[in-house]
């Protein structure tokens with residue numbers, strides 16, 4: 001995009017993907033009702049597809065998303081489905097008997113005490129979205145690391161940013177600068193443990209969930225906050241869960257789609273390890289906070305938060321316990337769309353707020369961030385669609401809610 005620019009990536013992690021990207025479930029869907037949401041995901045997915053077809057395996061598998069919808073879940077997505085149909089997005093409704101037969105799901109649950117306690121009901125339909133699936137987040141990170149390195153981008157790992165350097169554009173050499181009347185800019189970053197890095201053009205903060213904790217020190221808002229999200233890996237190598245994981249007839253891969261259950265619990269197939277990665281997003285009550293070191297998965301959250309939902313529809317989970325678990329953060333913005341803007345014309349570019357879908361939208365987010373840093377007003381995404389860069393900023397931010405939230 002800009003062969004004359006020189007770019008240094010400063011990252012406190014020891015290798016690429018050391019933040020939330022390496023923790024991701026890396027599921028994707030080109031199935032959103034908000035126009036920009038759809039553009040971001042669809043163009044990124046098409047780019048990933050082209051990379052993989054070009055010979056670089058990203059683990060991209062179009063296994064589909066499958067909502068197992070009880071009455072309440074169905075009601076909550078009904079309007080979204082109507083809109084999806086109007087804009088030509090593909091999905092298929094599956095009869096509960098098909099789900100019983102192919103996925104070995106228990107669909108009639110209303111008389112089960114646990115279902116009443118959890119507040120879920122019989123599965124009324126399956127909603128299968130074909131342009132969706134899973135990929136390998138580590139391979140995506142590796143692809144971009146290699147591609148950027150080959151273009152001359154330099155990387156400094158194990159290098160933590162402590163704060164920004166804010167200076168006047170025209171210093172006058174008096175202590176206490178910049179004064180309110182001076183035109184100030186972010187001219188670099190101070191590093192933990194001493195030292196600094198200067199930027200002659202722009203400082204791009206693409207620090208995900210940690211962005212607010214850094215920029216807020218300087219009176220800058222990222223409008224995002226981190227919330228812990230956990231993944232539990234459960235082996236499905238024995239029947240009956242094995243037949244669920246390797247369900248036939250729902251996609252070309254002979255594995256189950258990414259399944260979303262009532263109460264938004266999910267089951268993400270991880271076929272290389274014969275497992276499902278499972279989780280649920282807890283909202284009210286879970287604080288916005290960063291843990292001291294690495295965020296830790298909580299075994300009791302699995303037992304009390306996730307298992308009660310899963311075992312209603314897939315009783316085999318009752319006999320199983322996760323063999324691995326990990327946690328990261330969702331970097332939430334108020335509307336679920338990324339925040340990409342330059343506050344106070346300061347040469348500081350904020351790019352964060354991926355809100356749990358930064359892998360599936362990552363390519364487009366990168367292009368928009370680069371366009372803003374280079375001063376373009378419009379950006380062309382991989383699919384050739386164009387978007388105003390300010391659509392994800394603050395002043396002329398795109399509006400319209402997303403009706404297909406998971």
Ligand SMILES: Cc1cc2nc3c(=O)[nH]c(=O)nc-3n(C[C@H](O)[C@H](O)[C@H](O)COP(=O)(O)OP(=O)(O)OC[C@H]3O[C@@H](n4cnc5c(N)ncnc54)[C@H](O)[C@@H]3O)c2cc1C
Nearest residue numbers: 012019020021024025026027161208328354357358359360
């Ligand atoms: C459990 C879980 C499941 C998810 N599932 C999905 C999914 O299925 N699909 C999907 O699309 N998305 C998913 N996501 C979200 C996705 O992983 C994120 O949206 C995405 O990784 C964000 O990328 P990023 O580059 O903004 O942040 P990150 O990948 O976190 O990168 C930020 C970088 O900044 C560095 N950094 C932070 N602070 C500093 C500092 N002070 N100094 C120097 N460097 C610093 C970090 O080391 C890190 O490398 C999931 C996330 C989690 C946690």
